[in-house]
Amino acid sequence: xxxxxxxxxxxxxxxxxxxxxxxxxxxxxxxxxxxxxxxxxxxxxxxxxxxxxxxxxxxxxxxxxxxxxxxxxxxxxxxxxxxxxxxxxxxxxxxxxxxxxxxxxxxxxxxxxxxxxxxxxxxxxxxxxxxxxxxxxxxxxxxxxxxxxxxxxxxxxxxxxxxxxxxxxxxxxxxxxxxxxxxxxxxxxxxxxxxxxxxxxxxxxxxxxxxxxxxxxx
Numbered sequence: 001x002x003x004x005x006x007x008x009x010x011x012x013x014x015x016x017x018x019x020x021x022x023x024x025x026x027x028x029x030x031x032x033x034x035x036x037x038x039x040x041x042x043x044x045x046x047x048x049x050x051x052x053x054x055x056x057x058x059x060x061x062x063x064x065x066x067x068x069x070x071x072x073x074x075x076x077x078x079x080x081x082x083x084x085x086x087x088x089x090x091x092x093x094x095x096x097x098x099x100x101x102x103x104x105x106x107x108x109x110x111x112x113x114x115x116x117x118x119x120x121x122x123x124x125x126x127x128x129x130x131x132x133x134x135x136x137x138x139x140x141x142x143x144x145x146x147x148x149x150x151x152x153x154x155x156x157x158x159x160x161x162x163x164x165x166x167x168x169x170x171x172x173x174x175x176x177x178x179x180x181x182x183x184x185x186x187x188x189x190x191x192x193x194x195x196x197x198x199x200x201x202x203x204x205x206x207x208x209x210x211x212x213x214x215x216x217x218x
Contacts, residue, residue: 040078043184047076050186051193065189070197072096076189082167082178089182090166093192095175097200104141105170105203110134125150132157149202156202159195163188168199175200 044055044065053067053074064077072095079092125138127150140146150157166180177196183189 040182043186046186047183047189051190069095069193070201072197072200074193074197076183076193078182079178082180085180087181091179091181091183091192093177093179093196095177095196095200096173097175098204099170099173100204101142101145101206102172103146103170103203103206105146105168106139107136107165107168109166110137127151127157129154129157132161135161145206149206153202156195156198159191159198163192163195165192165195170203175203 041055041057041063044063047053048055048065048067051065051069053065053069053076055063056066057063062077062079064075066073066075068074075094077092078089081087081090125140125143125147126133127138127147129151132150138146138150164179166178168178169176175196177192177199179192183192
């Protein structure tokens, strides 16, 4: 009987009372989102202060850190995972470059499937640095010139490894580099920016990999 009386009393409550739980839930959801956003912006401001860049705060799209770094236009923002891992947020660093030879380039971590493909006869760009070749799969339509670019630049290889760059995509005049977590450390962000702009510098300094045709009179 007590249960019936309790249910009856609940039924007598004003309809507005039932709006309280969803309103409270939505308010908490908005508050948590705002706090997370402010924490992200604090990290961005620390990165911007160390690297000489600025924070561009956005309402709908993700906010970003951007400006000129080592003479190149650079943008850093947060994106979703590029491949399955437990990190919900990754960092994307984009720089603009000339790419005078229209080089194509992609890089990603070498995994078990890549090892099987290579063992079965698949090809990749080999730099000649055992550790670097084991760490990355490099694909390019300009294999020889890209291999030489990395082989001749030990400092560049070291920067990419120390910055823990996950993957790279060169799309015409824009270079995208991904770091497999949300950037939290200003010092690491500076290292990451240095590695990405150093790669852009190396690409812009590439020379065509061909020999001029010599015509001889018969």
